[in-house]
Amino acid sequence: MAAQDPKAAPARPGDTERAPPPALQGARLIAAFVKTLPSSPGVYRMIGERDEVLYVGKANNLKKRVSSYTRPGGHANRIARMIANTRDMVFVTTASETEALLLEANLIKRLKPRYNVILRDDKSFPYILIATDHAAAQLIKHRGARTRKGHYFGPFASAGAVNRTLNALERAFLLRSCSDAVYESRTRPCLLHQIKRCAAPCTGEIAPADYQRLTDEARDFLSGRSKAVRGELMKMMEKASDNLDFERAAVYRDRLAALAHVQGQQGINPQSVTDADIFAIHQAAGQFCIQVFFVRAGQNWGNRAYFPRADKSLATAEVLASFLAQFYDDKPCPPLVLLSQQTQERELLAEALSARAGRKVAVTVPSRGEKRRLADHALTNAREALARHLAETGSQGRLLDHLAEAFALDAAPERIEIYDMSHISGSHALGAMVVAGPEGFIKNQYRKFNIKAEDLVPGDDYAMMREVLTRRFRRLQEEDGASPADRSRRPDLVIVDGGQGQINVAVEVMAELGLEDIALSAIAKGPQRDAGRERVFLPGREPFMLQPRDPVLYFLQRLRDEAHRFVIGAHRAKRSKALGVSPLDEIPGIGAARKRALLAHFGSAKALSRAPIADIRAVHGISARTAQIIYDFFHEQAE
Secondary structure: OOOOOOOOOOOOOOOOOOOOOHHHHHHHHHHHHHOOOOOOOEEEEEEOOOOOEEEEEEEOOHHHHHHHHHOOOOOOHHHHHHHHHOOEEEEEEOOOHHHHHHHHHHHHHHHOOOOOOEOOOOOOOOEEEEEOOOOOOEEEEEOOOOOOOEEEEOOOOOHHHHHHHHHHHHHHHOOEOOOHHHHHHOOOOOHHHHOOOOOOHHHOOOOHHHHHHHHHHHHHHHOOOHHHHHHHHHHHHHHHHHOOOHHHHHHHHHHHHHHHHHHHOOOOOOOOOOOEEEEEEEEEOOEEEEEEEEEEOOEEEEEEEEOOEOOOOOOHHHHHHHHHHHHOOOOOOOOEEEEOOOOOOHHHHHHHHHHHHOOOOEEEOOOOHHHHHHHHHHHHHHHHHHHHHHHHHHHHHHHHHHHHHHOOOOOOOOOEEEEEEEEEOOEEEEEEEEEEEOOEEOHHHOEEEEOOOOOOOOOOHHHHHHHHHHHHHHHHHHHOOOOHHHHOOOOOEEEEEOOHHHHHHHHHHHHHHOOOOOEEEEEEOOHHHOOOOOEEEOOOOOOEOOOOOOHHHHHHHHHHHHHHHHHHHHHHHHHHHHHOOOHHHHOOOOOHHHHHHHHHHHOOHHHHHHOOHHHHHOOOOOOHHHHHHHHHHHHHHHO
8 A cells, every 4th residue: 555645635535636737737847947947048949749849939048038937827828828738848058148049040940830920931032143253254143052152232022123133234234144154155146245235255255354344343333333333334435425436335325224224123212221121010900011121232122021920919029020030040131120110129139130240230220311211111011011911811711711612621721732744745744733722822832743653654644643642642641740830731622633533543542541531622624625614523523513703713723723834834944954964964074075075076965876986086185085985875875
């Protein structure tokens, strides 16, 4: 018989053991951690019962901050739910609160915890690059890591803004945009030179020193010294005109006009701000919109609206502060950041951004003058963008409700996945997945599937669909339950492009994987592929057609057309890439120079494959050993 605790209260008739409520369980667990926590800066993670990260926070004093969660009451509903769901905690101490802030932002972006403010649609921004790793500088659009040697200018809000600016810059400064491989292979000027958009340094139409001067002018212009560049061009135009060299004067005139176009197309260009990012936040109907404007070299290079995922109970100041830390986690920061309102720990954020940039970064809330007008302008755009977003999502929500009714679903789908296939007589086979939800298409979750089955009969659409669905949902099973972010990627409805055969394949795949709770459908094009006469296939039901003017029909057409657009674009890109591949690329020891020499001598890889070894040895730069390697490669391939 077990000994009883003498301090325990005597049992009463009818007493039973009761587990403490979840909120008390979470608080007790957190309290146990508090006992061993240091009073130093750091980052903490709250973990749920499925090992998913619920929340990431930072603190100047870990012990004091975490102990605040152990209070029996006084928490907001969001915090109370978070405490109740906590089953474990992870801590990382840091040297300073600034370091903790940077680490917190990095972890939030990577882990996407349920109770944090999440920056969504965080794709990279395009830049303009003047690449200087070649004797003749190249002017191009750039995304991603800034590893190439050169001068980067940006960010621009969209690829379209970059492309328009590049077109004007080519006319203004005549810098080349071709790749190094194309540059080296040119024997005469290309079309861009003929239409006066390139100085053609590849064929010596311009002296290297003169081309370098054009490069310096372009860099000065993009760096904010546009007045000096325009003044110099004006002087040269007047000088050419005075010397009666009207053809050269016309060239300078056209370049000045191109520069005016670059500056004019940027919209409102501030006079007192050279390099800055401007942020404004607006909240309505439980949603947030953050509008960002980019000013570089005194020019407005566009804006972008963000709709972060955040609890509607949060204050705009808290949402904006968390957004800013995540926004600059992987982006360069300008020397000035203007905000529409005060945020939490603004000075700490400025200190963290300065530490990361290696120079002073000011984060301010302007109260008057042009800077205040810029912040107000951003706020107006945030308000308007959120109103449009709410209208669009409201309309989308109604469509999803009608779709659920037409397809006899239990509820409106939160995530729809649409699948389509593309090939040409079985070659370059490709599958694609498009995703849509209450807020429209979710483009950062689109996926392409290269068909890998070696025994697949060319053009077998059913086998292609089976492979794509099997790969997609087998991976979903492996990831399901890992975190709230992964669980949110489980579709409520799957739509495949096709008819009875495709829906049968989808049903078989889901049955094999034990995922029969996901709704399935197929959309078949009408006779003569007429839009409006599509047939809908659902498991266990006869095919049916929607009314020609039914909004659900238009919605389904839009989903199908988006999937078709995406898969066709991906297929064209794959086919174009394959067309540019030469068998010579696979031969060891054959670089660009030898490849050019061989193709120039034989005309094609096919002709080279038929050539005797003596003819291959006759090519300049090809040794006897290399010729033998080339000959063996093609003859081994043919066996």
